[in-house]
Amino acid sequence: MKNIAILGSTGSIGTQALEVIGENPSLFNAYVITANNNARLLIQQALQFKPAYAVICDESKYAEVKQALAKTDTKVLAGIKAINEIVTDPKIDIVLTAMVGFAGLEPTIAAIKAGKTIALANKETPVVAGELITDLAKQHKVKILPVDSEHSAIYQCLVGEENNKIEKIILTASGGPFRGKTAADLAAVTREHALKHPNWVMGAKITIDSATLMNKGLEVIEAKWLFDLSADQIDVIVHPQSIIHSLVQFEDGSIKAQMGLPDMKLPIQYALASPDRLKNNFKRFNFTDYPQLTFEKPDIMTFRNLGLAFDALNKGGNMPCIINAANEVAVAGFLSNGVTFLAMSALIESCMQNISFQTQPTLDDYLNTDKETRIFAQNLIKQMPAKAYNLI
Numbered sequence: 199m200k201n202i203a204i205l206g207s208t209g210s211i212g213t214q215a216l217e218v219i220g221e222n223p224s225l226f227n228a229y230v231i232t233a234n235n236n237a238r239l240l241i242q243q244a245l246q247f248k249p250a251y252a253v254i255c256d257e258s259k260y261a262e263v264k265q266a267l268a269k270t271d272t273k274v275l276a277g278i279k280a281i282n283e284i285v286t287d288p289k290i291d292i293v294l295t296a297m298v299g300f301a302g303l304e305p306t307i308a309a310i311k312a313g314k315t316i317a318l319a320n321k322e323t324p325v326v327a328g329e330l331i332t333d334l335a336k337q338h339k340v341k342i343l344p345v346d347s348e349h350s351a352i353y354q355c356l357v358g359e360e361n362n363k364i365e366k367i368i369l370t371a372s373g374g375p376f377r378g379k380t381a382a383d384l385a386a387v388t389r390e391h392a393l394k395h396p397n398w399v400m401g402a403k404i405t406i407d408s409a410t411l412m413n414k415g416l417e418v419i420e421a422k423w424l425f426d427l428s429a430d431q432i433d434v435i436v437h438p439q440s441i442i443h444s445l446v447q448f449e450d451g452s453i454k455a456q457m458g459l460p461d462m463k464l465p466i467q468y469a470l471a472s473p474d475r476l477k478n479n480f481k482r483f484n485f486t487d488y489p490q491l492t493f494e495k496p497d498i499m500t501f502r503n504l505g506l507a508f509d510a511l512n513k514g515g516n517m518p519c520i521i522n523a524a525n526e527v528a529v530a531g532f533l534s535n536g537v538t539f540l541a542m543s544a545l546i547e548s549c550m551q552n553i554s555f556q557t558q559p560t561l562d563d564y565l566n567t568d569k570e571t572r573i574f575a576q577n578l579i580k581q582m583p584a585k586a587y588n589l590i
């Protein structure tokens with residue numbers, strides 16, 4: 199029986215992880231669950247899964263959760279510091295990082311330092327601090343098992359290939375809801391359009407990232423660190439059906455792909471059960487339902503974020519941290535209707551040009567870069583009319 203700490207149990211990945219745990223009660227136990235402020239769902243999950251701990255980040259919701267769980271054995275904690283502490287509990291086997299955004303960084307570091315296996319969904323962590331995280335994982339002999347579907351695909355393709363060199367990897371991208379659109383079309387798109395992903399149902403932030411292709415940019419950086427690759431070993435191909443989740447090309451030219459219907463429960467289950475595969479009743483892929491699997495080049499002239507992410511990867515240092523923070527502010531601004539779709543790339547580029555660059559950042563430097571970038575980006579949003587951004 200593995201004890202799992204699910205950081206972000208109330209989100210898209212978190213709720214699907216609980217489904218996987220519920221389907222395999224003899225293998226997995228939800229030992230810790232956490233939410234940012236969704237107290238109602240956290241309470242429901244605690245009543246159903248009976249974890250040892252339920253943590254609510256928003257301290258103003260503590261009393262509500264505590265009262266609702268008063269007659270249970272679940273201990274209730276509050277605040278982000280409580281998450282950093284609870285991940286070190288000796289009974290935890292795996293920490294599933296399913297929180298969204300930069301907030302995932304410190305709990306992931308705390309969990310690695312405590313020697314916990316990491317099931318990594320929070321891609322922002324390796325984007326911001328890939329070198330620091332992978333060095334720490336080596337130092338503490340900790341496994342980082344990818345949950346992101348593309349990285350899980352690559353990881354699965356690499357099983358049994360430990361002695362073989364990777365020539366390159368090919369990350370597949372759906373192209374998002376605006377595939378094929380021109381910049382003029384994009385000037386008028388709304389958050390409602392952008393939130394309709396063609397193949398996946400996910401949290402709001404990653405869904406917008408998919409629409410701008412920033413998700414693929416973040417995944418390129420994530421892949422660099424998880425698989426120790428250089429930027430020119432990472433290709434991106436648009437595959438609108440999201441059936442091939444990614445591919446690895448070895449030095450003999452042979453390509454291995456991992457395929458399946460788009461369903462995050464599979465990579466979540468694979469990470470939790472690793473190295474085993476578990477029998478399940480997930481819907482199976484049928485070739486005749488998909489007479490065409492198609493592939494095309496990403497349009498990086500229109501969807502500028504993918505190119506910006508490659509620039510950040512090539513520049514290194516704290517630049518990926520800068521694009522991550524700028525992107526989080528841009529996406530929040532777009533979701534609240536204050537920033538237009540095209541303005542998001544302009545905002546990110548402006549942050550890349552203006553925030554102090556550091557070649558060898560420490561954790562404190564990342565924390566400061568994140569703060570500095572958010573303030574700068576928020577000021578840009580306040581000062582400049584959205585229309586002006588649209589013209590850049």
Ligand SMILES: NC(=O)C1=CN([C@@H]2O[C@H](COP(=O)(O)OP(=O)(O)OC[C@H]3O[C@@H](n4cnc5c(N)ncnc54)[C@H](OP(=O)(O)O)[C@@H]3O)[C@@H](O)[C@H]2O)C=CC1
Nearest residue numbers: 206208209210211233234235236297298301319320400401
């Ligand atoms: N959804 C997907 O299919 C995929 C997601 N990922 C990655 O997984 C991560 C989670 O994504 P997803 O599940 O879609 O996101 P959601 O927005 O659906 O869920 C986010 C979770 O994190 C919690 N949370 C949000 N902000 C904070 C914070 N500041 N401090 C602590 N907890 C917080 C939320 O709590 P509350 O509910 O209270 O707000 C919620 O439990 C992201 O990094 C994403 O890129 C990767 C591949 C696929």
Ligand SMILES: CC(=O)[C@@H](O)[C@H](O)COP(=O)(O)O
Nearest residue numbers: 346347371372373374408413
């Ligand atoms: C499910 C998952 O891993 C997402 O990251 C998904 O890949 C998003 O799709 P695109 O970014 O390819 O549109």
Ligand SMILES: [Mn+2]
Nearest residue numbers: 346347348417
């Ligand atoms: Mn992905």
